[in-house]
Amino acid sequence: MAAGAVIGLAAVVLLFLRWWTSPRLEESGGAVAVVDGRSLSLVQASSGVGISGRLGLLGGRCVGLAATADSPGRVIVWPPGTTLQGEGADLRVESGGHSVRIGEAVEGGSEQRQDVGGHASLLPPECSAFRLVDVSLGR
Numbered sequence: 001m002a003a004g005a006v007i008g009l010a011a012v013v014l015l016f017l018r019w020w021t022s023p024r025l026e027e028s029g030g031a032v033a034v035v036d037g038r039s040l041s042l043v044q045a046s047s048g049v050g051i052s053g054r055l056g057l058l059g060g061r062c063v064g065l066a067a068t069a070d071s072p073g074r075v076i077v078w079p080p081g082t083t084l085q086g087e088g089a090d091l092r093v094e095s096g097g098h099s100v101r102i103g104e105a106v107e108g109g110s111e112q113r114q115d116v117g118g119h120a121s122l123l124p125p126e127c128s129a130f131r132l133v134d135v136s137l138g139r
Helices: 002-021 115-122
Strands: 024-028 031-035 049-058 062-065 074-078 083-085 092-095 098-101 105-110 131-134
Touching (some): 024 083, 115 131
Parallel strands (some): 031 062, 031 074
Antiparallel strands (some): 049 062, 049 105, 062 074, 083 092, 092 098
16 A cells, blocks of 8 residues: 555656646736746756847737847747736736836847747747747846
């Protein structure tokens, strides 16, 4: 009986870890934001490049860096813990202690990670043509 309980507990822990580390979509008011999964790595150091732009809804639905004359726009992969709240003109992203609304200028950092492309399968069809970029605000 004890072995069965241990196996059951191990299964629950594995399911929790899979959920906790999986990327997901945060939804509010018909808009979506891609939020990265949490890392189990003990190493937190990283380096990257500065990134800036205006927050927009790409494909009319996905939160990202709005298109400019130089860029077609990119869907942002937000860090774990990011939330999306409100709708329409009141839609805002809460991330890393920062709050930004659609249409506002944003500055942050990007590690230019290659693995965020795998998050594209989460995107609704209207956003699938856009590339993804990881962004943390205020770096």
